[in-house]
Amino acid sequence: MKKNIFKFTNLFLLLLVSCSLMGSSPHTPTPQEEQPNKVYLPTIVNSTNTAQTSTDFCYSTPKADPVIPDFVKNLTSNNYRSEFYVTTSGSPNGDGSLNHPWDLDSALLDSGNVRGGDIIWIKGGTYHPNIEPSKYNVKISGDDNNPVIVRAFPGERVSIDGGIQVYSPNVVIWGLEIFSSNTDRVASESGSNPSDLDRPGGLAVYNKNVALINNVVHDGGHGITDQNPAGNNIIYGNLSYNTGWLGPDRGHGHGYYGQNEFDTKFIYENIMFNNFSNYSYHIYGESGPLQNFVFSGNVAINDTFLIGGYEPAVNMTLTENYTFNATTKLGYRSEQNDSVNFNQNRLWNPNSLALEIQGWKNANISNNCISSDNNFLAELDQPSDAGSYVWDNNLYFSEISNPFNLENSTLSWSKWQSSTGFDKSSNYNTKLSTNYDIVVRPNYFENKRGNVIVYNWQKANSVTVDISALGLQNGDRYIIHNAQDFYKGTIDGVYTGQPITIPMTGWSTTIPIGWDEALGESSFPDFGVFVITTQP
Numbered sequence: 001m002k003k004n005i006f007k008f009t010n011l012f013l014l015l016l017v018s019c020s021l022m023g024s025s026p027h028t029p030t031p032q033e034e035q036p037n038k039v040y041l042p043t044i045v046n047s048t049n050t051a052q053t054s055t056d057f058c059y060s061t062p063k064a065d066p067v068i069p070d071f072v073k074n075l076t077s078n079n080y081r082s083e084f085y086v087t088t089s090g091s092p093n094g095d096g097s098l099n100h101p102w103d104l105d106s107a108l109l110d111s112g113n114v115r116g117g118d119i120i121w122i123k124g125g126t127y128h129p130n131i132e133p134s135k136y137n138v139k140i141s142g143d144d145n146n147p148v149i150v151r152a153f154p155g156e157r158v159s160i161d162g163g164i165q166v167y168s169p170n171v172v173i174w175g176l177e178i179f180s181s182n183t184d185r186v187a188s189e190s191g192s193n194p195s196d197l198d199r200p201g202g203l204a205v206y207n208k209n210v211a212l213i214n215n216v217v218h219d220g221g222h223g224i225t226d227q228n229p230a231g232n233n234i235i236y237g238n239l240s241y242n243t244g245w246l247g248p249d250r251g252h253g254h255g256y257y258g259q260n261e262f263d264t265k266f267i268y269e270n271i272m273f274n275n276f277s278n279y280s281y282h283i284y285g286e287s288g289p290l291q292n293f294v295f296s297g298n299v300a301i302n303d304t305f306l307i308g309g310y311e312p313a314v315n316m317t318l319t320e321n322y323t324f325n326a327t328t329k330l331g332y333r334s335e336q337n338d339s340v341n342f343n344q345n346r347l348w349n350p351n352s353l354a355l356e357i358q359g360w361k362n363a364n365i366s367n368n369c370i371s372s373d374n375n376f377l378a379e380l381d382q383p384s385d386a387g388s389y390v391w392d393n394n395l396y397f398s399e400i401s402n403p404f405n406l407e408n409s410t411l412s413w414s415k416w417q418s419s420t421g422f423d424k425s426s427n428y429n430t431k432l433s434t435n436y437d438i439v440v441r442p443n444y445f446e447n448k449r450g451n452v453i454v455y456n457w458q459k460a461n462s463v464t465v466d467i468s469a470l471g472l473q474n475g476d477r478y479i480i481h482n483a484q485d486f487y488k489g490t491i492d493g494v495y496t497g498q499p500i501t502i503p504m505t506g507w508s509t510t511i512p513i514g515w516d517e518a519l520g521e522s523s524f525p526d527f528g529v530f531v532i533t534t535q536p
Contacts, residue, residue, distance in 0.1 A: 065444075066266075066268055066296055066297075066444065067264075067266065067294065068234070068266070068444065069209070069211075069232050069233075069234055069266065070144075070145060071144055071145055071146075071147055071170060071209045071211075071232070072147065072172065072211045072234060072445075074145070074146075075147075075149070075172065075211075075213075075445055076444075076445060076447075080117060080118060080119045080149070081115065081116070081117035081118050081146070082114075082115075082117075082118045082119075083118070083119050083121060084096035084097075084101075084102065084107065084113075084114065084118065084119070084120045084121070085097060085098045085101040085102070085120070085121050085122075085123065085153075086101055086102050086103065086104050086107045086120060086121070086122045086123065087101040087123045087125070088123070088125035088126070088127060089101075090102045090103040090104070090106075090107075091103055091106075092105070092106035094106075096113060096120075101123070102120075103130070104122065104127050104129075104136060104160075105129060105130050105131045105136060107120050107140075107150075108120075108136050108137065108138045108139065108140060108150065109131075109137065109139050109140070110139040110140050110141065110168070111140075114140045114148055115142065115143075115148070116141075116142030116143030116145075116146030116147065116148060116170060117142065117143070117146040117148075118142070118148055118149070119148075119149040119150075119151060120140075120148070120149065120150045120151070121151060121152075121153045122150065122151065122152055122153060122158045122176070123153050123156060123158070124152075124153065124156030124157050124158055125158065125159070126159040126160075126161055127158070127159065127160050127161065127162075128161050128162060129162045133162075133200075134162050134163060134198070134200030134201075135162050135163035135164065135165055135200060136160065136162065136163070136164045136165070137165055137167060138150070138164060138165065138166040138167060138168060138171055138173070139167050139168050140168060140171065141168035141169055141170050141171065142169075142170035142171065143170055144170060144209065146170070147170040147171055147172050147209065147211065148170065148171050148172070149172040149174060150171065150172065150173050150174065150176075151172070151173075151174035151175050152174065152175035152176055154536060155535070155536040157177060158175070158176050158177060159176075159177040159179065160176055160177065160178045160179070161179060161180065161181050162178075162180065162200050162201060163178065163180075163200050163201050163202045163203065163204065163220060163221075163222075164176075164178055164202075164203050164204070165204045165206065166203075166204065166205045166206060166207060166210050167206050167207060168207055169207040169208050169209045169210065170209045170210075171207075171209075171210050171211075172210075172211040172212075172213060173203065173210075173211070173212050173213070173215060174211075174212075174213040174214060174215070174445075175213070175214050175215065176215050176216075177215070177216045177217075177218075177487075178201065178202065178203050178215060178216070178217045178218075178220065179201055179216075179217070179218050179219045179220060179513070180199060180200050180201030180219050180220045180221065180513070181219075181513060182198070182199055182200065182201075182513070182514070183513055183514030184197060184198075184199065184245075184514060185199075185244075185245045185246060185276075185512065185513075185514045185515055186245060186246050186247075187245055187246070187247045187248075187252075188248065189247065189248070190247050190248050190249035191247070191249070192252055194245075194247060197221075197245055199220065199221035199244075199245055200220065200221060201217075201219060201220020201221055201222070202217060202220035202221055202222035202223055202224070202225060202243070203215060203217050203223070203224050203225070204222065204224075204225040204226075205224075205225065205226040205228060205233060206228050207228060207230065208228065208230035208231060208232050208233060208262075208263065209232050209233070210226075210233045210234075211233070211234045211235075211236065212224060212233075212234070212235050212236065212238055213234075213236045213237055213238070213445050214236070214237040214238065214443070214445065214446060214449070215238045215239075216238070216239045216486055216487075217238060217239065217240045217241075217243070218239070218240065218241050218242045218243065218510070219242045219243070219512055219513045220243055220253075221243075221244065221245065221253060222243060222244070222253060222254070222257065223240040223241075223243040223244075223253065223254055223255045223256055223257070223272070223275065224238060224240050224255065224256045224257070225256075225257045225258075226256070226257070226258045226259075226260075226265065227257065227258065227259040227285075227288060228259075228260075229259065229260060229261035229262060229288070229289055230261075230262050230263065231260045231261070231262050231263030231264050231265045231292060232263040232264065232265070233265050233266070234265075234266040234267075234268065235256065235258075235265070235266070235267045235268070235270060236266070236268045236269055236270070236444065236445065237268070237269045237270065237443055237444075237445065237446075237449075237451075238270045238271075239270070239271045239272070239483060239486055239531075240255035240256060240270065240271075240272045240275070240280075241255065241272065241273050241274050241275065241484075241510065242274055242275065242276075242510060242511075242512040242513070242515075242519065243255060243275040243276060243277075244275055244276030244277055245276055246276055250277070251275075251276035251277045251278060252276055252277055253275050253276045253277050254275055254277050254279045254280070254281075254282040255270075255272030255273070255275050255279065255280040255281060255282070255300075255303065256270065256272060256280070256281050256282065257282045257284070258281075258282070258283050258293065259283070259284075259285050259288040259289060259290060260289065260290070260291055260292055260293060261289035261291055261292075262292075263292065264292040264293070264294060265292065265293050265294070266294050266296075267281070267293060267294065267295045267296075267298060268294075268295075268296050268297050268298070268444075269296075269297040269298065269441060269443065269444075269451060270297075270298045270299070271298070271299040271301075271451065271483045271529055271531070272298070272299070272300055272301075272303065273299075273300065273301035273302050273303060273483075273484060273520065274301070274302055274303065274484075274509070274510075274512075274518060274519040274520040275303055275519070276512075276519065277303075278302075278303050278304060279303050279304050279305075279306055280300035280301075280303035280304065280305055280326065281295070281298065281300060281305045281306065281307075282306050283306065283307040283308070283309075283313065283316075284306055284307075284308065284309040284332065285309040285310065285311055286309060286310045286311075287310065287311065288309070288311065289311060290307070290308070290309055290311055290312070290313040290314065291313070291314045291315055292314070292315045293307070293315075293316050293317070294317045294319075295316075295317065295318040295319070295321055296317075296318075296319045296320050296321065297320055297321065297322075297441050297451070298321045298322070299321070299322045299323070299324075299451070299453060299483070299529050300321075300322075300323045300324075300326045300328075301323070301324050301325060301326060301484070301520065301523050301527070301529070302324075302325050302326060302519070302520030302521070302523070303326055303520075304326060304327050304328075304329055305321070305323060305326055305327070305328045305329065306329045306332065307329070307330050307331070307340075308329065308330060308331040308332030308333070308334065308337060308358070308359070309332050309333065309334065310332070310333045310334060311334060312334045312336040312337050312338060313330075313331070313334065313337045313338075313340070314337065314338050314339060315338070315339050316330070316339070316340045316341070317340075317341045318330075318340070318341065318342045318343070318345060319341070319343050319344055319345070320343075320344050320345065321345045321346075322345070322346045322439070322453050322455075322529070323345075323346070323347045323348065323349070323354075324348050324349070324455075324523050324526070324527035325348075325349055325350060325351060325352075325520070325521075325523060325527075326347075326349060327349060327352055327353050327354065327355070327356060328345070328347055328354065328355050328356070329356045329358075330342065330355075330356065330357050330358065330360065331356070331357060331358030331359040331360060331381075332358070332359075333359075334359055335359040335383040335384075336359065336361065336383065337358075337359045337360045337361065338360065338361045338362055339360075339361075339362050339363075340357075340360050340362075340363045340364070341363075341364045342363070342364065342365045342366075342368065343364065343365075343366050343367050343368065344367045344368065345368045345369075346368070346369045346437070346439075346455065347368065347369070347370045347371065348371040348372070348455060348526075348527065349371070349372050349375065350372065350373040350374070350526070351373070351374070351375065352372070352375050353372070353375055353376045353378075353379060354370050354371065354372045354375070354376070354377050354378065355368075355370055355377065355378045355379070356378070356379045357378070357379070357380050357381070358379075358380075358381045359381065359382075359383050360382070360383070360386070361383055361385060361386055361387045362386075362387045362388045362389070363388075363389050363390070363391070364389075364390040364391075365389075365390070365391040365394070365422075366390060366391065366392055366393050366394065367393045367394065368394045368395070369394070369395045369397075370394060370395070370396050370397075371396070371397035371398070371432060372397075372398055372400075372403065373398075373399055373432065374399060374400060375400070375403075376400075376403055376404065376405050376410075377396050377398050377403040377404060378403075378404055378405070379404075379405040379406075380404075380405070380406050380407070380420070381407060381408075382407075389422070391420070391422035391423060392422060392423055392424060392425050392426055393425050393426055394423060394426040394427075395426065395427050395429075396413070396426065396427070396428045396429065397429045397430075397431070397432045397433065398428075398429075398430065399430060399431065399432075402415075404416040406419055406420065413428045432457050433457040433458075434457060434458050435457055435458060436454065436455055436456045436457050436458055436460060436463060437454075437455040437457070438452065438453070438454050438455075438463060438465055439452070439453040439454075440452050440465065440466070440467060440469055440470070441453070442469050442470050442471070443470075446533075447470075447471045448470055448471050448472050448476060448478075448532075448533070448534040449470065449531070449532060449533050449534070450467070450469070450470045450531075450532050451483075451529060451530070451531055451532075452465055452467070452480075452502065452529070452530040452531075452532060453528075453529050454502070454504065454527065454528045454529070454530075455526075455527055456504050456525050456526055456527060456528065457526075459504075459525050459526065460504060460525070461503065461504060461505050461525070462501050462502060462503045462504055462505075463501070463502055463504060464499045464500070464501055464502075465499055465500055465501075465502055466499045467495075467499070467500060467532055468497070470532055472495040472534065473495070474495060474496060474497050475494060475495065476494070476495045476534050477492060477493070477494055477495075477534060477535040478492065478493055478494075478495050478500075478532055478533070478534050478535070479491070479492045479532070479533050479534070479535060480492070480493075480500075480502060480530050480531075480532060481530060481531040481532075481533065482507045482508070482528070482530060483529045483530060483531055484507065484508075484509045484510060484522065484523065484528075484529075485507065485508045485509055485510040486510070486531065488508060488510070489507050489508055491503075492535065502528070502530060504524055504525040504528055505524060505525050506524075507522065507524050507528070508522075509521075509522045
């Protein structure tokens with residue numbers, strides 16, 4: 001019933017606007033036993049058929065290491081000034097040692113005990129805020145090049161039943177599960193802050209030099225929120241899903257909600273899907289600044305990827321991002337957006353528009369792979385004072401005769417080329433590829449971890465993947481997490497140096513807490529994204 005209400009509400013609005021781990025280890029390593037992380041190039045592409053050519057499949061070559069803010073470049077060294085510990089039974093009267101640990105509320109407040117270069121290890125268990133009923137406040141702070149690290153203890157699942165709000169600069173939040181167990185998902189009031197619904201949860205940032213690394217954020221009132229105008233934050237390797245609630249006006253709650261004015265915000269390697277608002281990444285504001293974002297390696301499933309609002313969006317870079325059953329919407333209301341670079345992205349939207357470009361004065365749309373079975377590949381609405389547009393070397397798949405929309409006029413492939421002057425060196429196909437593309441993306445901050453992204457054009461029951469780039473050694477015990485059901489959808493194995501087999505059928509999709517069914521359909525067997533981790 002709840003799902004039917006959700007579907008009806010969203011349809012009505014559309015008409016109006018036109019993995020628990022498998023296996024166990026007898027030994028849990030101390031932090032000192034962790035090996036320093038090895039940094040890899042961010043993209044490895046596995047082609048499945050040597051007969052493929054550049055005209056019938058998607059391919060991008062590895063590039064230089066991603067731009068990483070200076071304040072987190074040394075995180076992989078594992079050299080800490082001091083180490084402190086938190087447990088579910090810890091006390092504000094403890095000294096932060098393993099024998100006398102702190103409680104989490106006390107550890108995250110500024111007590112004067114924690115300084116730049118320190119790490120707070122959180123031991124496994126479920127934590128509930130005590131000082132405030134629904135959230136933890138982070139007020140500890142490091143130095144510009146020596147942040148304070150708050151991290152789950154290796155091999156242990158740390159679950160935060162509530163939200164985390166980061167008020168101080170130079171802080172790293174790493175490897176936590178952040179969720180809300182509240183089962184109420186329906187509000188009777190419209191708007192973003194209904195008084196009749198108290199839905200805590202989510203991870204919010206209110207300062208600069210903050211890193212959110214490899215967290216799993218789900219079922220809160222909000223996902224990851226970073227609307228502070230000061231930049232230099234990095235959002236890396238997180239999962240965000242099942243965020244929000246249903247109101248009488250629409251669904252609310254985004255995977256990532258960001259604004260920025262100064263410096264740059266780096267959004268890398270995140271996986272977001274199935275949020276109540278139907279938005280994964282939401283760079284939006286009615287009055288807030290939207291400037292200087294870099295997106296790379298991110299995945300969106302079933303939800304719109306939006307960059308744009310009422311104010312102009314400026315200096316946006318999107319490289320090597322991956323979507324399935326999701327529209328990438330660049331531009332919203334403003335007709336004065338300026339400078340978007342959209343390169344080497346893969347978009348496959350079987351059911352709707354794949355890419356919308358609206359209101360950009362200058363744009364570079366190149367080397368992308370864009371597919372839509374039965375809908376538009378791209379819509380373009382340029383402002384009257386449009387400047388430089390570079391739009392070429394793309395690869396398109398579509399089964400309809402007029403797959404492009406230019407200023408509300410539908411165009412064939414040849415008419416699109418002649419009317420715009422774009423895509424002179426691009427390729428267009430009327431049928432989807434019969435092969436499949438596999439992308440392996442090593443994790444910058446954790447050795448032997450990475451994301452595997454599969455476009456299964458041929459609907460194979462399984463795919464073979466070379467994961468050697470992740471740095472595994474023979475005998476390492478690895479875990480394949482289905483990102484769409486991270487804690488339950490897992491397979492484990494022992495690495496032998498050979499490619500591994502990943503099934504593309506039989507996977508589940510996580511259901512929101514307090515809801516009856518998953519918010520979006522499973523992407524399998526057409527598309528899958530997996531997180532590879534290793535067991536201690």
